[in-house]
Amino acid sequence: MRTVRLHEIAHGRAGDKGNRLNVSVIAYDAQWWPSILEQMSQERVLAVYAHRGATSVERYVLPKLMALNFVIEDVLEGGVNASLNLDAHGKSNSFLLLSQRIEVPSDQ
Template identity: 50%
Template structure:
């Protein structure tokens, strides 16, 4: 069985919004985990996580020099802050949702569990 943990244990996020588009960056705390995050925090995983928001497009941009990735989600803010009837339509809230994504624990950390010396 593969151990999983929330993304926030391995990365932090930054967000922004413009109109009906949210921009979510995920930055690895430890550069050694970046490739693992790239493998598991995919466009499909993000699209599935936000399926109730019905994004019209999800695009991932990799920024290896910063050990980061940036997701652009179109059509997820109910038209934007000024158009939506939702109480909170800012993109900032979406980063917290993304950081809850469960991913496999990186191999270097999985080997260091209390069950394994």
């Protein structure tokens, strides 16, 4: 096995609604899908966003798209319109998740 950053094998999309963040992780290639599916759990994603006050994560598996969609609650400090943070939403939050390290087979 070898360790890679998630952004090396997947891309992400993010959106928000109120205090809820939606982040998708989409594998670039089918060879990476099993590792992403196995290692990117609800618990792991909650730990990544814990410092932002996240209280829960729901994971949705979209196998035909080789994607995971995470809905993260209470992470946006009240939402885009209520937050004083500049660019604390969207792409910056997907990059936080894509910076995570995961294990992939050495032969891939």
